[in-house]
Amino acid sequence: MEERFIPINAVIAMYSTVQTSWPRPFYDVGYRLEALELPVVVGDDDRVPADLVGFRPSNNRFLLHEAKSGANVDEDQAARYQLADPLWLVRATKVNLTADEEPTCQTVYACLRSHEDRILLGLHQADCAFPLVSVGDSDVRAVGADFNDDDLAAMFESPIPLPGPPPGIIVVDIESADEDFDEIVFPTLVAEMSLRTDDVSVIVLAERSISYLNIYPEGVRRHLIKRVEAAAQRAAQADEQHFEFRAATMTRPYAIIKLSGNPEDLDPRGRTQRYQAIASRFQTHPRPGIAAIQEALFDDLDLERELSLADEDEREEEN
Amino acid sequence: MNRKQLESQFRSPDTSPWKTFVLETHADGDDAAFLADVFGSGASRETDDRSLHQLFSSDLSITVDHLDPRFWSFHTRSSTAATYAFLKSAVARRRDLDFVWLPSAHLRRVQRDTPPNWIKTNFTGRRVLPADEVQELSVMVRGRASQSLLDLISRQRDHAHAISLSQLEVAVADPDLGYVVEAVNRTALFVAKGESFTLHELVVQQVVSRYRRLVEAAESLALGFEPVGDEGGGRILGGPIELRFSRALPDLEPFLDDLLSSREPFRLWGMVDNASDDYAEIEGVDLHVGQRIRIEVSREMLRVHLRAGGCGNTIARLVANLQHHVDGGIRAVDDRMNWELSVASVVAA
Numbered sequence: 118m119e120e121r122f123i124p125i126n127a128v129i130a131m132y133s134t135v136q137t138s139w140p141r142p143f144y145d146v147g148y149r150l151e152a153l154e155l156p157v158v159v160g161d162d163d164r165v166p167a168d169l170v171g172f173r174p175s176n177n178r179f180l181l182h183e184a185k186s187g188a189n190v191d192e193d194q195a196a197r198y199q200l201a202d203p204l205w206l207v208r209a210t211k212v213n214l215t216a217d218e219e220p221t222c223q224t225v226y227a228c229l230r231s232h233e234d235r236i237l238l239g240l241h242q243a244d245c246a247f248p249l250v251s252v253g254d255s256d257v258r259a260v261g262a263d264f265n266d267d268d269l270a271a272m273f274e275s276p277i278p279l280p281g282p283p284p285g286i287i288v289v290d291i292e293s294a295d296e297d298f299d300e301i302v303f304p305t306l307v308a309e310m311s312l313r314t315d316d317v318s319v320i321v322l323a324e325r326s327i328s329y330l331n332i333y334p335e336g337v338r339r340h341l342i343k344r345v346e347a348a349a350q351r352a353a354q355a356d357e358q359h360f361e362f363r364a365a366t367m368t369r370p371y372a373i374i375k376l377s378g379n380p381e382d383l384d385p386r387g388r389t390q391r392y393q394a395i396a397s398r399f400q401t402h403p404r405p406g407i408a409a410i411q412e413a414l415f416d417d418l419d420l421e422r423e424l425s426l427a428d429e430d431e432r433e434e435e436n
Numbered sequence: 437m438n439r440k441q442l443e444s445q446f447r448s449p450d451t452s453p454w455k456t457f458v459l460e461t462h463a464d465g466d467d468a469a470f471l472a473d474v475f476g477s478g479a480s481r482e483t484d485d486r487s488l489h490q491l492f493s494s495d496l497s498i499t500v501d502h503l504d505p506r507f508w509s510f511h512t513r514s515s516t517a518a519t520y521a522f523l524k525s526a527v528a529r530r531r532d533l534d535f536v537w538l539p540s541a542h543l544r545r546v547q548r549d550t551p552p553n554w555i556k557t558n559f560t561g562r563r564v565l566p567a568d569e570v571q572e573l574s575v576m577v578r579g580r581a582s583q584s585l586l587d588l589i590s591r592q593r594d595h596a597h598a599i600s601l602s603q604l605e606v607a608v609a610d611p612d613l614g615y616v617v618e619a620v621n622r623t624a625l626f627v628a629k630g631e632s633f634t635l636h637e638l639v640v641q642q643v644v645s646r647y648r649r650l651v652e653a654a655e656s657l658a659l660g661f662e663p664v665g666d667e668g669g670g671r672i673l674g675g676p677i678e679l680r681f682s683r684a685l686p687d688l689e690p691f692l693d694d695l696l697s698s699r700e701p702f703r704l705w706g707m708v709d710n711a712s713d714d715y716a717e718i719e720g721v722d723l724h725v726g727q728r729i730r731i732e733v734s735r736e737m738l739r740v741h742l743r744a745g746g747c748g749n750t751i752a753r754l755v756a757n758l759q760h761h762v763d764g765g766i767r768a769v770d771d772r773m774n775w776e777l778s779v780a781s782v783v784a785a
């Protein structure tokens with residue numbers, strides 16, 4: 118995962134409904150993540166795309182998150198965040214209002230610890246008093262303005278220890294390097310191969326490579342599909358034996374990738390070796406020789422013997 | 437063939453014990469067509485009961501009970517090895533058919549109140565663990581006190597990782613249903629003898645019910661994205677499932693090599709990114725089912741991103757095989773997952 122995705126993935130993890138070793142201060146206080154990449158209407162006809170929108174049903178508070186991949190604050194963007202209308206957020210996220218309080222919202226920025234000072238300065242220059250969630254290697258802390266939710270403020274009263282990098286939910290965007298697209302597209306081609314697919318369109322390939330593709334607006338989706346197409350071309354160049362790239366035509370307005378030499382057509386040993394060969398062409402991580410395992414077989418009971426026969430077959434397969 | 441005849445066959449004396457294999461299936465409603473597609477139209481026959489089919493192949497005669505739409509029982513008195521090979525071949529060919537992969541706690545809980553007659557453990561971590569550790573441990577303990585001996589080893593911090601149940605036998609008596617002896621292995625093969633087919637089926641059903649809850653718990657946590665409008669924006673559903681090792685792995689490198697070797701038991705293919713001595717990210721493929729999967733690994737944990745629509749059996753299989761080859765004490769961080777993985781009463785014990 119690129120370092121610039123750590124802030125957004127960190128905030129997502131802090132809302133997670135599933136327990137991991139990552140802390141969940143927003144979830145623990147009662148906030149739920151309602152949207153990613155939500156275009157938030159501000160003013161009469163302006164928008165600001167919020168990276169994340171959280172909502173706490175018990176007091177009708179929204180949090181708009183801007184996860185900074187770098188160290189610069191776009192002052193105009195920050196100013197627009199200040200104009201976000203909580204009533205519009207209710208309509209856009211379609212949350213149910215059950216508490217008596219009027220809906221409110223607060224913008225919260227997030228960044229890497231190494232960018233903390235510059236982001237704080239940028240927010241100051243933009244005259245925006247937002248809390249900043251600063252993600253370090255070993256802890257996360259809140260700096261800048263106070264949260265307007267006392268429970269959340271208490272949660273961030275002192276730095277919260279982190280166990281390591283956050284789960285990688287968002288791993289590529291249109292600014293990602295070619296190699297980052299290769300890392301998600303090549304495995305998808307292998308997955309298609311293992312399903313005995315004869316060919317796959319770049320559109321399907323993109324949907325299966327980028328599981329969150331459908332949350333982006335059309336223009337961004339098209340751009341991402343183009344990047345996936347380019348990665349598919351590189352895959353075909355790296356492994357001509359298994360992948361053939363066919364560009365779009367007059368009658369087929371999208372490129373496809375033909376798959377051949379399927380490992381699934383081979384016996385188990387040949388199949389494993391073929392997959393390992395594809396892996397070595399695509400990368401990267403060296404694979405060692407496979408040590409044989411010899412295990413003692415035992416038993417003299419009727420029922421045991423029957424089970425052992427099955428397990429013996431399983432062990433042969435593993436070797 | 438019908439269920440009465442099945443019961444009669446179970447009770448009749450035979451030189452070969454009764455076997456029930458359980459497979460996880462995705463037949464999508466048309467069970468007969470699915471069986472014909474998997475095993476060949478000539479191999480499958482209808483019976484008096486629409487939820488029972490018979491399969492024939494060379495020397496094999498198998499009765500398939502597909503009353504449970506997802507977990508099918510394959511009953512036979514034919515050779516265990518030949519039946520296993522026959523079913524394994526079908527599982528290998530298909531992406532909609534898999535074995536059931538019982539975690540140790542599920543196996544241990546086959547019959548809650550009755551101590552097992554014997555237990556076998558089988559841990560084979562030689563590819564992953566260094567030579568100065570317990571790399572392999574196969575133990576057979578006979579007697580009703582078997583579990584207490586294994587518990588003794590499990591409490592040894594340096595050796596707990598090497599306890600992974602692979603088989604056990606339990607005698608089951610029920611005041612209403614009678615008596616059976618069941619030997620069970622970790623891929624849900626039940627070898628049975630006794631007087632009550634109904635009791636045998638009950639034992640199988642209870643094991644499958646616990647396993648189903650585990651698989652469905654994993655599926656309920658699967659990671660998905662749902663668009664909220666044409667202009668962009670979406671909701672996130674679920675999250676990654678994190679598994680914690682009972683102690684830090686001594687070395688990540690051999691673990692990754694084994695995990696991503698594309699061969700049994702894990703059958704994972706993957707590209708490694710951001711690898712260091714302590715952490716790695718993997719964009720991979722579960723070759724058992726052809727599903728994309730993302731895994732993040734450190735020496736302390738393994739985080740699996742099961743995608744929405746993915747099969748929870750992927751998680752169960754991974755956990756069972758990690759217990760067998762890496763760490764018998766692995767657990768899930770999420771409470772519900774851990775509850776279903778450990779089976780509540782075992783956790784309490």
